[in-house]
Structure formats: structure tokens, C-alpha cells
Amino acid sequence: MRAFTYERPADVASAMKAASQPGASFIAGGTNLLDLMKIDVEQPTHLVDISRLPLREVGETADGGLRIGALVSNTDLAADQRVRQRYPVLAMALLNGASGQLRNQATAAGNLLQRTRCPYFYDVAMPCNKRQPGSGCAALAGFNRMHAILGASQACIAVHPSDMAVAMAALRAEIEVQTPAGLSRKVPIAELHRLPGQNPERDTTLARGELITAILLPPPPAGRQTYRKVRDRASYAFALVSVAAIVDTADGKIRDARLALGGVAHKPWVPKEAERELVGAAADAGSYEAAARAATREARTYPHNEFKVPLTERLVARTLSDLATGG
Amino acid sequence: MTSSPHTITRRVLGIASVVTAMFGRELQAQSMPSSSRNGPAKSDVRLTVNGQTHDLALDPRTSLLDALRDHLGLAGTKKGCDHGQCGACTVLVNGVRLNACLSLAVAREGDSIVTIEGLAADGKLHPLQEAFVKHDGFQCGYCTPGQICSAVGMLDEIQRGVPSAVGDLAAAPQASSVEIRERMSGNICRCSAYPNIVAAIMETQGKTEGRAG
Structure with missing residues (x-):
């Protein structure tokens, strides 16, 4: 793992400032980021630990939906009675992902932002346009059993690995994002993740330094x-x-x-x-x-x-x- | 343990560490293992493990797993895959089971960590440890500390009503064989002692209350 410096800011504003420096990365549960740092796929030089920021609440919204704090653990979200009763598709998706240990540590926003498990993305000896733009896609002519059948490009045929995000897409969730300028914006989940096109290195439409603060569920749909x-x-x-x-x-x-x-x-x-x-x-x-x-x-x-x-x-x-x- | 660990600001940590690296290296090197001489800046971290507090100066890259094994001499927690896939490194953090390999030690300041070494109390094995011995819940034993710590956390999750993929979302979960197998899927046993592991866990239901780390 490459060397990095570490800090744990006390509030969102400090975290945003800390993350503005080159090479900085937010870390919360860390279950995906640390894994990727160990094999040199991710190489942040500064980690901004946001895991103790006050973004751990699931609350009701005025329109009858739920506001899920970015740092609510996958376990806590799946166990929330309101989620189980009103959004069972979300609880089921969460419980079908990862392991008990990982669900305890992984956060809602981190789940959205986890990276593909394409084996060629993980193998730094192989070409991968997502990991190293312009190097090629080893999966195209490789073992592509796990890969995409929809929306892929010649640059990348990787799939997004999340279960939770699939349920949130069906529920038409919105993602609440804090910008480095201190503004808050909302992104429909359909517009959060990108198709690979010619820039598979970009998984999402988030700009550098932006922070997901919450996920908003609309009122539960009928049916x-x-x-x-x-x-x-x-x-x-x-x-x-x-x-x-x-x-x-x-x-x-x-x-x-x-x-x-x-x-x-x-x-x-x-x-x-x-x-x-x-x-x-x-x-x-x-x-x-x-x-x-x-x-x-x-x-x-x-x-x-x-x-x-x-x-x-x-x-x-x-x-x-x-x-x-x-x- | 510090009084309010969750409000500690570590903004200055990076700067402090750099200063230490620039001016304090010779002093530090005398008390450090040779492998970490001339390494990157250290971060101070206070870890509470099995009720004991330890002040450590760690390379920020140190996982909780490596801190336990290499810096505190608690080698009961095992390193299997080091990527969160096998569960051998499972420990309890604030009573909740986690993969210690996917957690940075510096991020665990103020948390209460319980390892396999901390489960026995008053000279008596934890009921799950006794049950694993009785039911022969292992062959080589390498995954066993992780299996037992995971089972402690898992049974506590059932008591707290955390649902699983195989249960009814609307009902209180039961520690059935099907539930235990699903909930323990993050712990791999390459000797495949699974039937005995499940039997050991089932026997301890109701005996572990209030002992989840």
C-alpha cells in the first residue's frame, strides 16, 4: 500500500476542505477502498476519515419518504423497521449483498460508490481502461462471464457490483450531494452512475471533492x-x-x-x-x-x-x- | 479510553506526523522495530482491546488486524485473505463483528475491541468456545477464532432482530440452521467443518446473552 496521511475532521465543512487537496480521498467504512489500496488500484495520498460525521440517521421526510444518512451502515438500513415495512425491496437487496461483517462496516453512500469487481480492474498487470485510461480492456477478449450485456462500450464491459443501488434505482431514489462550494444538490439515482462510453475511469457524475450526505427515498410506491x-x-x-x-x-x-x-x-x-x-x-x-x-x-x-x-x-x-x- | 472519542479532531494529525518524521526519526527509531525505521510518518492511536488501553504510534497504513497481531502480540486473530473475503480476521468492535483486515487501526481510536483472547472470562471459556470444542467445529483451526468471534456477533444480531436474506422481514429472526448458514457466510472454512460449526452455534443459543463483547 502507498503511504498516505490520515485525518478525521470533526464536521462536514472541515471534511470538504480537507478533501480539496490533490490526492485526497474520503474514507468511511473503507471495505472497498482499503481493499483496492492494498493492491495499488487506488493510491490516495491523504485519507479524510468521515466515518464519525453525524450522517448516521434514517429520518422521515415531509413528503412521506425517508432520508437515509450517508453513513448509515448496510446492516442498520436493512434492519430499520420503516425500510422493512415500506421498502422491502431495499432491505432484501441489502441483505443479499456482501457478508454480515461487511454489512456492519459498509455505509449506504459507500455502497453506491463501490467500484467494479471486474478481475482485470483488480489485476494491475493487465490492461484496464477504468484503472488506467487508454491501456485497453482485457475483459473484451478475456474471461468475461461476469460482464455487462447492456450499455457497455469497446472501452469497458465492467458491471456495477451493488445490490442496494439496484433497489434504489427501482425506488427512484435521489442522492443528496454537498459541493465543495458548500451548496447542496440532488441527483436522481439514474443520473449518479455513468455508462462507460470512452471514459470508464469515471464511475459516477460526481465532481471531485463532492460528498454524498444522504439518500432520499420518495414515498413508498403502490404495489x-x-x-x-x-x-x-x-x-x-x-x-x-x-x-x-x-x-x-x-x-x-x-x-x-x-x-x-x-x-x-x-x-x-x-x-x-x-x-x-x-x-x-x-x-x-x-x-x-x-x-x-x-x-x-x-x-x-x-x-x-x-x-x-x-x-x-x-x-x-x-x-x-x-x-x-x-x- | 478517552472521554468522548467520537468528537476527537484529528485534523492536525498529518502535520504532526510530518514534523515527527522530519525531526523525531532518530529518537523514534531507538524504540521501534527495525522494519519500521525510515518508514513514513507515524500516527498516534489509542486502542482499547479486551478492556486494556494501548497507546501506539502506527504507520497510518496499519490495519486493525496487523495492529493486533504485530504490535499488540494478539496473534489469535488470523490473517487469511487480507481482503475481507474469508472472515478469519473477524473481531468485535463496540460489540459488532467486523473484518479487522479492512479497517485502519488509526480509525479505531476510542472503540472497544474484543478479540478471541478476550472472550473467556473468569478462567472459563466463552460458551461458543466450549461448544466448538465439544462439537469439533474445526479441523486445522485457522478459521476458528474468526468463526467464534463472528458467531458471537451474529447471535447478538439475531437477538437485536437484524433480519437476513433467508428470513421473513416482518418476523423476529430465529437461530435456525438455515439462518446460521446464511449469516455465517462471511466466514470460510477450507476444511469444511461447517456442519459441526453450525451444530456448535445452535447449541449455544440463549447461553450467550450479555456476553457479546
Whole structure:
């Protein structure tokens, strides 16, 4: 690990100032950052420890939603009764991610900002445009079984690893961001993470020195919610494909549907066309299968991940069907 | 332990460390192991481990795991992968189980840390330690301290009502075999002593109250 200096500021303003120096990085739970520092993928020269800033509350908002402090641990967020009752898709996604130990340490904002687990990103001996812009993408001609089928580019086919962010995308969360100038702005979660394009080194649209202070959930949507994840082992593994689904049905018709997919793209992937096809359609297998096909219509596969297309379609169709029938 | 550890400002730490590095190196070197001579600036940190307070001057890169093993001589906590994947380094921090390899020691100032060495009390093994012996919950034993510390934290999580991926979100969790396997998935046992580990943990239900570090 490269040498760094360390400080633990007492408030957000001091933290913002400290993080403005070149080479500085915020650290909270550290479960991803320290891991990457150990293998030289991340090389901050100054760590600004924000883990004890007062951003640990889950509170109600005036519009009937929730405001989740950036530093609420994954465990505490999943255990919050309001999250379990009103946003079960979020609790389920959190509990399907990582391990008990990691969930205790990892924070909500850190979960959003965790980096891809593409093995070529982790291997500093290999080309990787995300780690070293311009060096190439070893995954394109490599072992790309875990990689993206949607929204990728020739520069990068990595996927975002978060489960929590997928649920938040389905819930249409907003991210509250503090700017170095001391202003606060809100970013819809769909606009937080980027597609790789020609700049895969940038995971998000956040500017240097900006700090996520909270995640805002709108009032809980009508209908049933669930999170389903397919992975190589029963627990403690990243998703091959996952889906967060919220479906509201009445009188045999679908009134509203919100979907987000994990393990398929550089960001939590909202299949807009599938959602549009579902709204107003009959609540039956034909509609669910059509929506599942719509979700993967733009898919592009690589030699080892062709299986993700049928897997995604079956997962989406089955999840929608189970939700509609209360399964 | 300091009176209000969570309000300590460490803004000046970097500067202080640099000054130490510039002017204090010779003085420090006499009391430091040779491997850390001429190393980067040190940070002062007070760690509370198994009820004892230790004042250390550590390279900020030192993980909690390395601080425990290499600086405090508490080698019961094991280094497996050093990347948060195996759970061998699991300790309890303020009663909550964490991977010590993914935590910086300097960030643990003021926290109460309990390691495998701190679980036995009054000359008696912790009920989970007894149960692991009784049920042969290991073969090589390397993962065992992490398994036991993790199990202590895990049972406390169940008592506090923390849900899991295999349980009902609306109901109070139970320490069933299915739940224990899911909740202990962050602790790998390459000898695959899992059935005995699960049996040991199940036997201690209800016996560990108030002993979660």
C-alpha cells in the first residue's frame, strides 16, 4: 500500500476542505477502498476519515419518504423497521449483498460508490481502461462471464457490483450531494452512475471533492416489491443477474411497474421499455414474458456471458409473475 | 479510553506526523522495530482491546488486524485473505463483528475491541468456545477464532432482530440452521467443518446473552 496521511475532521465543512487537496480521498467504512489500496488500484495520498460525521440517521421526510444518512451502515438500513415495512425491496437487496461483517462496516453512500469487481480492474498487470485510461480492456477478449450485456462500450464491459443501488434505482431514489462550494444538490439515482462510453475511469457524475450526505427515498410506491438475485453460490457472492421489481396490479391489469437490473451493466439498469410495456397490460404470463424480452432487446453479449440474456429474461418474467400472484 | 472519542479532531494529525518524521526519526527509531525505521510518518492511536488501553504510534497504513497481531502480540486473530473475503480476521468492535483486515487501526481510536483472547472470562471459556470444542467445529483451526468471534456477533444480531436474506422481514429472526448458514457466510472454512460449526452455534443459543463483547 502507498503511504498516505490520515485525518478525521470533526464536521462536514472541515471534511470538504480537507478533501480539496490533490490526492485526497474520503474514507468511511473503507471495505472497498482499503481493499483496492492494498493492491495499488487506488493510491490516495491523504485519507479524510468521515466515518464519525453525524450522517448516521434514517429520518422521515415531509413528503412521506425517508432520508437515509450517508453513513448509515448496510446492516442498520436493512434492519430499520420503516425500510422493512415500506421498502422491502431495499432491505432484501441489502441483505443479499456482501457478508454480515461487511454489512456492519459498509455505509449506504459507500455502497453506491463501490467500484467494479471486474478481475482485470483488480489485476494491475493487465490492461484496464477504468484503472488506467487508454491501456485497453482485457475483459473484451478475456474471461468475461461476469460482464455487462447492456450499455457497455469497446472501452469497458465492467458491471456495477451493488445490490442496494439496484433497489434504489427501482425506488427512484435521489442522492443528496454537498459541493465543495458548500451548496447542496440532488441527483436522481439514474443520473449518479455513468455508462462507460470512452471514459470508464469515471464511475459516477460526481465532481471531485463532492460528498454524498444522504439518500432520499420518495414515498413508498403502490404495489408489491421484491429483490431476486442469481449468483454462483447461495450467499456472499456478486450477482450474475439480479432484479428489483415493484408491481401494482388491480382488476387483472398492471397499473404500475418499476424494474431495475443488476449484474448486467455499468450502472443499475432501468429497462424503461419493459416498464412501459407493462403499464396497462394484462397481469398475465404473456405480459411478463414480453416485458422480459423488452428488457434485453438491446443486449450485446461476449463469448462467456451469452447465458445472461436468457437468465435475465427468465428472472424478470418469473419475478413479475410471482409478485403478481403474491409468491 | 478517552472521554468522548467520537468528537476527537484529528485534523492536525498529518502535520504532526510530518514534523515527527522530519525531526523525531532518530529518537523514534531507538524504540521501534527495525522494519519500521525510515518508514513514513507515524500516527498516534489509542486502542482499547479486551478492556486494556494501548497507546501506539502506527504507520497510518496499519490495519486493525496487523495492529493486533504485530504490535499488540494478539496473534489469535488470523490473517487469511487480507481482503475481507474469508472472515478469519473477524473481531468485535463496540460489540459488532467486523473484518479487522479492512479497517485502519488509526480509525479505531476510542472503540472497544474484543478479540478471541478476550472472550473467556473468569478462567472459563466463552460458551461458543466450549461448544466448538465439544462439537469439533474445526479441523486445522485457522478459521476458528474468526468463526467464534463472528458467531458471537451474529447471535447478538439475531437477538437485536437484524433480519437476513433467508428470513421473513416482518418476523423476529430465529437461530435456525438455515439462518446460521446464511449469516455465517462471511466466514470460510477450507476444511469444511461447517456442519459441526453450525451444530456448535445452535447449541449455544440463549447461553450467550450479555456476553457479546
